[in-house]
Amino acid sequence: MMFFLNRGFRVIAHDRRGHGRSTQTGDGHDMDHYADDLGGDRAPQFEECGARRPLHRGWRGGPLSGSARPERGRKAAIIAAVPPLMVKTPANPAACPRKSSTVSRHSSRRSVANSIAIFRRDFLRVQPAGAKTSEAIIQNWWRQGMMGRREGTL
Amino acid sequence: MSKVTTKDGVEIFYKDWGKGSPSCSAMAGHCRQMTGRADDVLPESRLPRHRA
Numbered sequence: 292m293m294f295f296l297n298r299g300f301r302v303i304a305h306d307r308r309g310h311g312r313s314t315q316t317g318d319g320h321d322m323d324h325y326a327d328d329l330g331g332d333r334a335p336q337f338e339e340c341g342a343r344r345p346l347h348r349g350w351r352g353g354p355l356s357g358s359a360r361p362e363r364g365r366k367a368a369i370i371a372a373v374p375p376l377m378v379k380t381p382a383n384p385a386a387c388p389r390k391s392s393t394v395s396r397h398s399s400r401r402s403v404a405n406s407i408a409i410f411r412r413d414f415l416r417v418q419p420a421g422a423k424t425s426e427a428i429i430q431n432w433w434r435q436g437m438m439g440r441r442e443g444t445l
Numbered sequence: 446m447s448k449v450t451t452k453d454g455v456e457i458f459y460k461d462w463g464k465g466s467p468s469c470s471a472m473a474g475h476c477r478q479m480t481g482r483a484d485d486v487l488p489e490s491r492l493p494r495h496r497a
Contacts, residue, residue: 292462300468305449305459312446312458319453328451 309443311435317442407436407444 292302306313308328309320319328379386436444448456 292460295468296463299463299465301461301463301465302468303459303461305457308451308455308457313448314454314456316455319455324451324453328455328457 307443309440311438315440317440320443403441403444404433404437408433 292304295302307325308314309316379388446458447461448458450456
């Protein structure tokens, strides 16, 4: 946010449902709701706060919020977006094997805190060559993950 | 706190900083600098129906 703020933009950043300071809902944790919550017909967010045709920037699941109603945006920057279907199936052979998802679900049944810690440690340590790992960022990510509703985090 | 309410009654918090041309930052979880989901691969129960 500070990068764009310091360059004269108005920066709007929202939670995904069930996270941060938003309603701790256990429902609607799917791509349809994510897309509709902020970019679709379900929420008139941009009209409410007066931001018309914004520049959308999204990372991982974030691009979905701008994809539901692309005509509302001016430009879009999409970074490492989640594809519509990530799990390998016979019709989707190039995708990720289901095994990693199964492991995650199994561990989360025993300990949410441990599951988040393991995933985030591994995720954040997959770094480009020469990049440094920040233990503070890893800890902050875990803290934020624990704030969210379990159904939306794991 | 700045929030909008979705059609199914969920309140979504957002930060709205600065002035000028609007930029909407959508991360994967909380509206913070470094966030994400705990599962990089969608569980079967959450396979998207959405096809953008």
